[in-house]
Amino acid sequence: MVEAVLIDLFSLPANLQNNIRGLLHNILETIEKCSSIPAPLVYVICCQRQGTERNGEQEFLLPALRDFQSLKKRLEVVHALTTAAALYTIKQRLDEKDLSIVKVILPTLRKDLMKVYIDHLFTAVYQFEFEDLQVATDCKNLQIAEPWSEEQRLPTQDVALIRSEIQTYLESLPSLNGELTILRSSLIPGDIFLHGFTTRTGGISYIPNLSSCNLFSSSKRRDPQVVVKENLRRLADAAGFDPETFHRVKIDHANAVCIMGKTEPDSYDGIVTNQKGITIAAPGADCIPVLFADPVRKACGAAHSGWKGTLLGVSMATVNAMVSEYGCNVKDILVVLGPSVGPCCYKLPHESAKEFHRIDPKCVRLFDSANPYVDIRRATRILLESGGILPENIQDDSITDQNQNITFCTACHPDKFYSHFRDGTNFGTQIGFISIKD
Structure with missing residues (x-):
């Protein structure tokens, strides 16, 4: 049973944002309609461009989000400068609630990239299912599938860039609970x-x-x-x-x-x-x-x-x-x-x-x-x-x-x-x- 849904809109260009409203509306409608009660947590990740206000960036999503009352308290838009930062924020939310079964809905071109991020930022405790970003038409789309285990297809240099991005982000985080002793x-x-x-x-x-x-x-x-x-x-x-x-x-x-x-x-x-x-x-x-x-x-x-x-x-x-x-x-x-x-x-x-x-x-x-x-x-x-x-x-x-x-x-x-x-x-x-x- 899916416990959380991650909708990846991180790298969508501005000219696709109008089309995304209806698509996102359909995805959320399916989640609301098909899920058991309570509905799964839903996280929508978006790129927060440097020098922009978060409220301005969120405007294009609001029409698609405001109609879903049952999801209102269980839906969060996560803005971040990098995918690593966004995913790490979502991991913290999952861990706070002891959740581990996640459906990821994302553009096909992002799938291999996302798998590398997940492979580095999560462990085998978590289960992930991937679905292409398209209109979901029936409830079976929300059922958990076998955890992915495809061969890595990204070029080595892309994997190295992702590792570097993750490392840079983690190095920027503050130390917790006092000084290192x-x-x-x-x-x-x-x-x-x-x-x-x-x-x-x-x-x-x-x-x-x-x-x-x-x-x-x-x-x-x-x-x-x-x-x-x-x-x-x-x-x-x-x-x-x-x-x-x-x-x-x-x-x-x-x-x-x-x-x-x-x-x-x-x-x-x-x-x-x-x-x-x-x-x-x-x-x-x-x-x-x-x-x-x-x-x-x-x-x-x-x-x-x-x-x-x-x-x-x-x-x-x-x-x-x-x-x-x-x-x-x-x-x-x-x-x-x-x-x-x-x-x-x-x-x-x-x-x-x-x-x-x-x-x-x-x-x-x-x-x-x-x-x-x-x-x-x-x-x-x-x-x-x-x-x-x-x-x-x-x-x-x-x-x-x-x-x-x-x-x-x-x-x-x-x-x-x-x-x-x-x-x-x-x-x-x-x-x-x-x-x-x-």
């Missing part, structure tokens, strides 16, 4: 390494659970890759690294480690490098983003350590990769545990909690309950120390700093951090990142 550890020497842990503020993601500096996109979330890329660009600008030489782990919740410069595994939760200027990163939205630094051999690493990865020893696997690949001495390696869900909030089923109890009974609270509280940070520290990392070379603020400089509980601080445990499946993600300075 980077947490840094005093344990890692700043003269050798660039590093930090992000919080949730200072990006452009506007969906509440993803607001505002979300750094991960997937087909199941409403934040598209272009928005995440812009958030990363702003982070890179603030932190001082090159987003073009940025590499994050490809999460598998296991213990594989990628060695930068060698064949990249299909998935891995640890990554190490000794190359200057390469920024490596691990995400976390309850799972621990762990950073590793050896100031003697000038090598570094990052790992994503959830409860499964913790039990599988991903942190020590990352340490061992630094030792075997770069000749690091385990006693020189510094380890910082980033923002992650704390033992105050995190629960696991009893069977999983038993594995942490075997590492150390103190890793589990209320062990006899169906869902005991689990301390994945303590388990990580114990496994690192067992592998030879010096206790004084591990920063976990839940035990080393009562002021909580870095290792905050993500679930306890909704203003600062994303949390899968707290927010559910449509959650945002922060990262820990590190690189060797030139």
Whole structure:
């Protein structure tokens, strides 16, 4: 069932505007007549020419719009300087109402262009059906069809122009919910390494659970890759690294480690490098983003350590990769545990909690309950120390700093951090990142 209709009049020349009135009238009449109650939302996008008043530009549409009382509150004319700006505005309206099934009525010549814009600005959460801009004569035109999957037919240079337009528009947007904030550890020497842990503020993601500096996109979330890329660009600008030489782990919740410069595994939760200027990163939205630094051999690493990865020893696997690949001495390696869900909030089923109890009974609270509280940070520290990392070379603020400089509980601080445990499946993600300075 169509939830919203987008009528694209963006690039129609002025000499066609008189003809469009009747056409638009017929389209709206069909929508009003054929839709279930309530009628779908209708968005009409038009080009707002620079130096013109919006009211003047809207005049040619008014005769076609004023007759539709049932659609009056559900119809919006969206003026914008670019298609990217118009579509992003409509995406915000859809997301506010949690809508995702959209019919796009547009000139045939605009179809391939529009598909590129949609492919970049939306994710697989949304379904789109396309219809040529012509008089709709029956109700079946409003039924949703299969999502489009045609081969891209636009010339490469046109696609590049669209990407550039989208990027320019996103770069122009203001940061949301405060300034971009980077947490840094005093344990890692700043003269050798660039590093930090992000919080949730200072990006452009506007969906509440993803607001505002979300750094991960997937087909199941409403934040598209272009928005995440812009958030990363702003982070890179603030932190001082090159987003073009940025590499994050490809999460598998296991213990594989990628060695930068060698064949990249299909998935891995640890990554190490000794190359200057390469920024490596691990995400976390309850799972621990762990950073590793050896100031003697000038090598570094990052790992994503959830409860499964913790039990599988991903942190020590990352340490061992630094030792075997770069000749690091385990006693020189510094380890910082980033923002992650704390033992105050995190629960696991009893069977999983038993594995942490075997590492150390103190890793589990209320062990006899169906869902005991689990301390994945303590388990990580114990496994690192067992592998030879010096206790004084591990920063976990839940035990080393009562002021909580870095290792905050993500679930306890909704203003600062994303949390899968707290927010559910449509959650945002922060990262820990590190690189060797030139």
